[in-house]
Amino acid sequence: MLLDVKDLSVGFKTEYGLLNAVNEVEMHIDKGEFVALVGESGSGKTITSLSLMRLIEFNNGKITSGKITFQDQQLEKLSQRQMSEFRGSRIAMIFQDPMNALDPVYPIGQQIAEVLIKHKNMPKKKADQQAIELLGKVGIPDPKTRLKQYPYEFSGGMLQRVVIAMALACKPELLIADEPTTALDVTTQAQILSLLLQLREEFGMAILLITHDLGVAAQLADRVVVMYSAKVVEEAVAEKLFQSPSHPYTRGLLKSIISLDSERKTSLFSIDGSIPALDNIPSGCRFHPRCEYATELCKSKEPPLADKGDSRVACWHTDKLPEEWKLEAASTLEKLEEPDEEKRSALIEVENLSKHFSLKKGIFDKKQVLQAVDNVSFSIRRGETFGLVGESGSGKSTLGRMLLQLEPPTAGEIRFEGKKIINVNADEKKKLKANMQMIFQDPSGSMDPKWKIGNVIAEPLTVHRNLKGDEKRTYVKELMQMVGLNPDWYNRYPNQLSGGQKQRVAIARAIALDPAFILADEAVSALDVSVQSQVINLLQDLQKKLGLTYLFIGHGMNVVRHISDRIGVMYLGQLVEIAQTDELFRNPKHHYTKSLINAIPNPAEKKNTFSQVKGSIPSPTKPPSGCKFHTRCPAATKICKTAKPSLEEDTDGHYVACHHPLTAQAALESKEEMEVQT
Amino acid sequence: MNTVYSKAAGEPLKKSKSIHLKRFNLSSVSFSLSLIMILVLILCALFPGVIAPYSPFQMNQAVVMSPPSFTHVFGTDQFGRDMFSLIVYGTRQSLMMGLLAVLLGGFTGTVIGLLAGYFGGIIDTIFMRLTDILLTIPNILLAIAISAALGPSLLNIIVAVSFSAVPNYARVIRGQVIAIKSRPYIDASKTIGMPRMKIIMRHVLPNCSSQIIVMAALGIGTSILISTGLSFLGLGVIKEIPDWGYLLSQGRSYITIAWWIVTFPGLVITLLVIAVNILGDELRDRLDPKRTRA
Numbered sequence: 001m002l003l004d005v006k007d008l009s010v011g012f013k014t015e016y017g018l019l020n021a022v023n024e025v026e027m028h029i030d031k032g033e034f035v036a037l038v039g040e041s042g043s044g045k046t047i048t049s050l051s052l053m054r055l056i057e058f059n060n061g062k063i064t065s066g067k068i069t070f071q072d073q074q075l076e077k078l079s080q081r082q083m084s085e086f087r088g089s090r091i092a093m094i095f096q097d098p099m100n101a102l103d104p105v106y107p108i109g110q111q112i113a114e115v116l117i118k119h120k121n122m123p124k125k126k127a128d129q130q131a132i133e134l135l136g137k138v139g140i141p142d143p144k145t146r147l148k149q150y151p152y153e154f155s156g157g158m159l160q161r162v163v164i165a166m167a168l169a170c171k172p173e174l175l176i177a178d179e180p181t182t183a184l185d186v187t188t189q190a191q192i193l194s195l196l197l198q199l200r201e202e203f204g205m206a207i208l209l210i211t212h213d214l215g216v217a218a219q220l221a222d223r224v225v226v227m228y229s230a231k232v233v234e235e236a237v238a239e240k241l242f243q244s245p246s247h248p249y250t251r252g253l254l255k256s257i258i259s260l261d262s263e264r265k266t267s268l269f270s271i272d273g274s275i276p277a278l279d280n281i282p283s284g285c286r287f288h289p290r291c292e293y294a295t296e297l298c299k300s301k302e303p304p305l306a307d308k309g310d311s312r313v314a315c316w317h318t319d320k321l322p323e324e325w326k327l328e329a330a331s332t333l334e335k336l337e338e339p340d341e342e343k344r345s346a347l348i349e350v351e352n353l354s355k356h357f358s359l360k361k362g363i364f365d366k367k368q369v370l371q372a373v374d375n376v377s378f379s380i381r382r383g384e385t386f387g388l389v390g391e392s393g394s395g396k397s398t399l400g401r402m403l404l405q406l407e408p409p410t411a412g413e414i415r416f417e418g419k420k421i422i423n424v425n426a427d428e429k430k431k432l433k434a435n436m437q438m439i440f441q442d443p444s445g446s447m448d449p450k451w452k453i454g455n456v457i458a459e460p461l462t463v464h465r466n467l468k469g470d471e472k473r474t475y476v477k478e479l480m481q482m483v484g485l486n487p488d489w490y491n492r493y494p495n496q497l498s499g500g501q502k503q504r505v506a507i508a509r510a511i512a513l514d515p516a517f518i519l520a521d522e523a524v525s526a527l528d529v530s531v532q533s534q535v536i537n538l539l540q541d542l543q544k545k546l547g548l549t550y551l552f553i554g555h556g557m558n559v560v561r562h563i564s565d566r567i568g569v570m571y572l573g574q575l576v577e578i579a580q581t582d583e584l585f586r587n588p589k590h591h592y593t594k595s596l597i598n599a600i601p602n603p604a605e606k607k608n609t610f611s612q613v614k615g616s617i618p619s620p621t622k623p624p625s626g627c628k629f630h631t632r633c634p635a636a637t638k639i640c641k642t643a644k645p646s647l648e649e650d651t652d653g654h655y656v657a658c659h660h661p662l663t664a665q666a667a668l669e670s671k672e673e674m675e676v677q678t
Numbered sequence: 679m680n681t682v683y684s685k686a687a688g689e690p691l692k693k694s695k696s697i698h699l700k701r702f703n704l705s706s707v708s709f710s711l712s713l714i715m716i717l718v719l720i721l722c723a724l725f726p727g728v729i730a731p732y733s734p735f736q737m738n739q740a741v742v743m744s745p746p747s748f749t750h751v752f753g754t755d756q757f758g759r760d761m762f763s764l765i766v767y768g769t770r771q772s773l774m775m776g777l778l779a780v781l782l783g784g785f786t787g788t789v790i791g792l793l794a795g796y797f798g799g800i801i802d803t804i805f806m807r808l809t810d811i812l813l814t815i816p817n818i819l820l821a822i823a824i825s826a827a828l829g830p831s832l833l834n835i836i837v838a839v840s841f842s843a844v845p846n847y848a849r850v851i852r853g854q855v856i857a858i859k860s861r862p863y864i865d866a867s868k869t870i871g872m873p874r875m876k877i878i879m880r881h882v883l884p885n886c887s888s889q890i891i892v893m894a895a896l897g898i899g900t901s902i903l904i905s906t907g908l909s910f911l912g913l914g915v916i917k918e919i920p921d922w923g924y925l926l927s928q929g930r931s932y933i934t935i936a937w938w939i940v941t942f943p944g945l946v947i948t949l950l951v952i953a954v955n956i957l958g959d960e961l962r963d964r965l966d967p968k969r970t971r972a
Contacts, residue, residue, distance in 0.1 A: 447866065
């Protein structure tokens with residue numbers, strides 16, 4: 001056994017007393033084992049990992065009880081100075097955001113060498129040599145020149161590789177990876193995860209992966225530990241956990257995952273409510289308020305983490321849970337109606353829309369043009385949900401902001417209900433704004449922290465309808481009811497609500513003026529899995545009731561697939577493919593679309609491999625010539641480098657911009673080919 | 679419609695009562711002391727005759743520069759006037775100068791900062807280059823130049839002192855506005871068609887309030903000190919009743935032989951500044967909804 005954690009509790013001193021953020025956690029990691037620690041935000045998983053490194057003490061936390069045994073050392077008894085001998089050399093850590101994990105003012109080579117010089121007393125020259133070797137191992141091309149570069153010169157995925165190289169410098173026995181791919185795009189995520197697996201073989205180290213993504217955990221881990229509200233609720237070998245989870249929470253989590261083969265037009269399964277705040281923990285089993293199997297026993301007595309042979313579960317009723325368990329049997333809820341195709345006219349038409357930002361650092365710098373959106377045309381039909389996917393930097397948000405007139409376009413035309421909307425007079429602009437609304441990604445950022453949520457929702461009403469006093473109050477309360485918020489919370493402030501609740505406030509505000517069109521820009525990406533489904537269900541419900549048209553921007557292919565009728569795929573400011581959702585997933589024609597679909601981790605299968613697209617998205621200031629995807633495309637030929645393919649209708653309603661579009665057969669073959677490659 | 683909100687949206691994040699521990703709290707003690715200090719000074723400003731034991735004009739050759747004693751708690755000055763009474767009588771003018779200068783300077787600076795920060799572009803360039811020029815001149819020098827140009831009167835001093843504080847407000851508020859401007863809630867307001875001026879007044883300004891309060895609290899002390907400097911240079915208003923600044927500059931010459939003449943006015947200014955700052959901090963916290971509890 002490499003690491004053994006017994007009865008670990010961690011508290012935070014606050015002005016209201018000691019908050020217990022980790023409660024009697026027990027877990028162990030064997031030599032060379034890959035363990036995933038899974039849980040929603042607020043479950044205490046990151047704090048657990050920081051406590052293992054004793055870093056929590058720098059964050060106002062305190063280990064209040066328990067034992068952390070690493071090899072034969074008691075980590076909790078060491079002084080911080082002794083502990084720093086362990087950190088970076090025997091236990092290493094990589095963080096969620098590689099941008100913040102590296103110091104921006106030193107070249108990356110120096111930062112890697114620093115670790116070696118400190119822990120191994122290596123001379124500078126040898127350390128540099130070793131750094132080059134490490135960078136090569138983590139797949140950074142041309143490590144010798146890149147050694148001297150600064151963090152800002154790398155892309156997010158490349159930086160995460162640098163951070164991994166730094167963590168591996170002293171060949172640690174345990175690598176703690178805290179959400180290492182959450183800040184990255186799906187395609188980059190697949191690259192980094194494959195790298196972790198490959199390095200684990202090479203270095204023979206154990207890995208503790210902290211993640212909220214069950215799909216990732218299922219594909220990589222040998223064993224999975226599930227945390228809920230500061231406690232471990234279930235622990236089992238990965239296959240066992242995903243095939244027959246024994247805790248209702250784990251079951252709920254697995255069911256809330258939106259899989260790629262779920263029935264699209266049904267409501268999603270979701271766990272009621274949200275994770276409790278640390279200072280308001282329910283009595284007895286902490287999950288009981290959200291559990292459908294809860295009894296009186298659950299309310300009064302906390303279940304112990306009991307050994308069940310091949311797993312450990314903290315639940316009183318694990319034996320009584322229904323035997324049959326299927327991932328796909330998520331929902332038997334009401335079917336949404338398929339809208340009448342004939343009646344749909346275009347609500348929004350976009351023609352040759354472009355947005356170029358000019359960047360100029362100094363007077364003498366050459367003027368650079370960033371083509372955020374480059375000559376995009378498409379239309380959104382009345383009553384449909386149009387999904388827009390692409391990696392970050394593909395220009396999908398800029399496109400959305402232009403539709404809502406938050407950004408003036410450089411060229412092109414947008415028509416709403418057949419009328420041009422660019423450069424219209426103030427009166428018409430006001431009318432348009434009432435008809436087009438937006439839901440933002442970050443629910444906390446999108447509302448003024450100094451406003452009560454009732455007033456947040458009422459803001460559009462005061463601008464457009466001049467509602468006041470009681471009239472306003474009643475209307476807002478109706479809206480709150482519609483989105484599933486308790487109307488009595490009118491006077492609460494945003495910080496008193498959970499993320500999912502805040503997103504409901506944002507939705508209430510968006511529908512307040514009864515708009516025709518709502519832009520949802522990554523509206524659920526910041527939410528936890530269990531809450532994500534609640535919000536998606538609400539959006540679909542409202543669409544049906546109010547006849548809304550959505551433009552749904554997202555980077556999670558599975559979420560976009562579930563909600564959208566048609567999907568547009570963006571790459572470097574251009575639309576490369578548009579098709580009906582089912583058609584797109586069954587029969588993708590663009591190589592980029594194909595690789596996006598293949599990069600999604602799927603909890604239903606453990607494969608230890610990831611099909612991946614090579615490289616990362618090029619800078620939009622220097623887009624490649626010809627087809628912009630040719631630098632990463634497996635099927636690129638000479639013509640792709642010189643001629644730009646135009647978006648043309650391939651089959652009925654399926655548009656693609658590619659010189660060598662995939663046929664259904666080829667799509668299948670290329671998938672296999674990619675898997676062989678990795 | 680059959681609603682299921684309370685369950686679907688989860689229970690509210692209610693803070694349980696049990697963790698509101700009642701205990702001795704240093705910050706609440708200093709808050710009460712500050713409040714008392716300010717109240718006493720306000721009483722002094724309103725009813726100096728009731729509080730002061732002697733008249734500020736009463737000179738007594740017998741007790742010139744006598745150290746603090748039971749009859750004269752703060753001692754007497756070079757003319758034999760009771761220091762305590764002088765300070766009590768000087769409160770009105772000092773407080774008025776401090777408060778008015780801060781109000782005027784803070785208001786002007788905030789407006790400039792809001793406009794420059796929110797609109798950017800040419801407006802920003804013009805305002806900020808002007809404040810840059812003003813910032814190169816030390817506060818006190820600026821105040822001297824202005825009051826010398828305008829001539830000595832109470833109003834002119836207030837204008838001079840407040841004007842010297844404007845660049846600081848403008849700079850800080852502008853920075854804050856630029857940060858707030860990029861928050862999604864501003865975009866959210868734009869998407870519903872909120873007019874620009876309303877966005878500034880309802881979203882940007884309230885979110886700058888903590889900076890404004892902190893700066894204003896610090897500014898009251900600075901303003902009093904700058905007006906002191908002006909009095910010292912003969913640019914202040916010399917009335918029969920001297921303000922604290924004038925007392926301070928008068929006592930400066932006797933610091934080696936009669937420390938109390940300079941010490942007590944100085945002490946009062948210091949205490950006032952500290953008290954105002956503590957009150958400002960408390961006010962800032964109370965205005966922050968993150969600290970309000972359900």
